[in-house]
Amino acid sequence: MDMTVSTRAQEDEAPDAGDFLLWILVWSELAAFGILLVAFMVAGVVQADQFAAARLHLNAPLAALNTAVLLTSGWQAARAARPGATRGEARGALIVAALFGLLFVAIKLFEYRGEIGHTGDEAYGVFFELYFLLTGFHLLHVAFGALVLLLVSWRVGRANVVLITTLWHVFDLIWIVMFPLVYLA
Template sequence: MADATAGDGHRVTGASCSTEPEQRAPHRWLRGHVPGEPGIWALVLADMTVFATFFAVFLIARIHQPRLFAESRPQLTVAFGFVNTIVLLTSSLFVACAVRRLRAGDRPQATRLVVGAMVCGLIFLAIKVLEYSTEISHGINPATNDFFLYYFIFTGIHAAHVILGLAGLAVVRHFVSRRGPGPHDQRIAEVGASFWHMVDLLWIVLFPLFYLMA
């Protein structure tokens, strides 16, 4: 692939994730740079604190109703949850690679990776809708018992986060795909990536909590 020229005048090699300036004079992100903006990390911390409270409430309810929760969990389809876990992990990989390619100056590849992450997010939502519809058709809904009340509320809130994350990735795609490099493009990409990784992390906790715990 032909070499490109970055905004600071240094050459960027398309075939590698490393750039010549990074080798001669490390950029700020290689010297303790915190990705994105402080505001996104405050949002992530607040959001994860709220979910931690949700998880604690669920576990306390489980302690008080162990038999009900143990009998309800097998009614969920583990395959749905497992596939969605793989889908979100793949999307996070795409996002991480997209930020790395953007840092290397490869905007076309970064754009494709962001689009790939968005496709994964849409697949996750489609599977979730299918799962909800299957459960409701079998008579399972939030009014069934406390286990399913928590299940529908928590996974529903998470699905809303996926939708917000997709909107954020759409913004990232817009800035990453621009022809002319913008001064804040990398920061915007890091903000979107940070939120998306949080969405993935929350599902990594939700999956075993609802689908696997005996």
């Protein structure tokens, strides 16, 4: 067997999850969302009555559905990143993950339609401003991530699959923390 082919095959199969850049991205995402979530929680303590009144206007069942959609997308991303996945399997799983990510975006935009009118209403304090900042920032990450999933599915490479699926799982994790804090607290 040619040594060059063997080395390339090993590099293609070797996970790159320990890559320094990847962990900088992961921790910067967690820090940014952590700051926003802390601000949301502090404002929720300071304006407890307004936040309680504002939450009555959120669509928690739709947000729960969106949680299932995003977790299904994460499951597909995990399937794509399996070490034994063929390029075809990874490609298919990445495309399905991206489609579920775009479905998340569509559902969230539909949900926003019923909530946007409450922004600026003094009865709810800063709830909706922080709500749209927090969930909108997440929404942009999901939309961009879904497009990157599609891009990577077009040119499947082990390092790219590991990078985007790891970040995709960070977006899942952030939503899993955000959902109960925003909708159920």
